[in-house]
Amino acid sequence: MKVLSQTSKYGIRALLYVVSHPGTGQFVSIGEIAKELNLSFHFLTKIFRELTNKGILHSYRGPAGGIALAKPADQIKLVDIVLALEGDDYFDNCLLGFPGCGVEKPCPVHNFWKGIRSEIKSHLLNTSLAQLGEKIVAEEVRLYD
């Protein structure tokens, strides 16, 4: 069940690293994150570029540069990251692939899937980077392979 692309998975993991490792400077370098999480530096750079373009991150070039959250961590929700990286129509899917599946022309599993989708969406909408970062710091959950 591949619900998120690698791009989204890496993006979320990388931002969770950022919120759970408050460094000394204003920016965290992509190289550090890639090394710590064992992700491809170039791939991560591309992902962060997208998040920067979408206004979720700020970036700064040069020595001591890197990326930083554009907003406080409790104001960035998982849904923001997912929509930025997967596209705004991420939650508009039909489980069986029917175009324009909806109340007027429902597919055979429309009602079921509508409920699941809505649960997922509302959970991602209610989960902030700050919340998950706290759980990581408290070592209740893991961030590394």
Added chain:
Amino acid sequence: MKVLSQTSKYGIRALLYVVSHPGTGQFVSIGEIAKELNLSFHFLTKIFRELTNKGILHSYRGPAGGIALAKPADQIKLVDIVLALEGDDYFDNCLLGFPGCGVEKPCPVHNFWKGIRSEIKSHLLNTSLAQLGEKIVAEEVRLYD
């Protein structure tokens, strides 16, 4: 949100066609299904081959041949089709892609995702082709684009 592969989507739709169109003969030809549902004949043949190999369908070659359900439609559940086509580890995924995510080493969203996965699985486990076929025949839901 791509939860099912095209293979699974087409497979389910095709079997729903079968249960909602009781033909005169014992077997339904793949050509008819492909034509009616506007799916690629060759692709559908490949999908059915897999379902036949997994024991969900029977097939018969030659004139008036085709495929037929190997069991009564109320005994074939959506989960059977999905597991046959996506693999038995379909429900073992971690939303964030951590290997071996589980209670011992949970990822930051493990509990949430575990719940969703279990809801999806139990619904697919409790939904038979017969049930959905009835809704299609009653025209409560659609089977065509």
Added chain:
DNA sequence: CATATTTAAGAGTATTAATTCTTAATTAAT
């Protein structure tokens, strides 16, 4: 100004999923 450090941009490559194509095998009817 020269150099080192860092992100930006996007071209290029590799891997996987989706689809198409070709040939063979099976069966029924004539």
Added chain:
DNA sequence: ATTAATTAAGAATTAATACTCTTAAATATG
């Protein structure tokens, strides 16, 4: 037997995703 209708098998192609590489631009420091 021959032909037509069908599925079986798997190679070949195309498309999408994932990842890598190269070059450019920005910035800090000596």
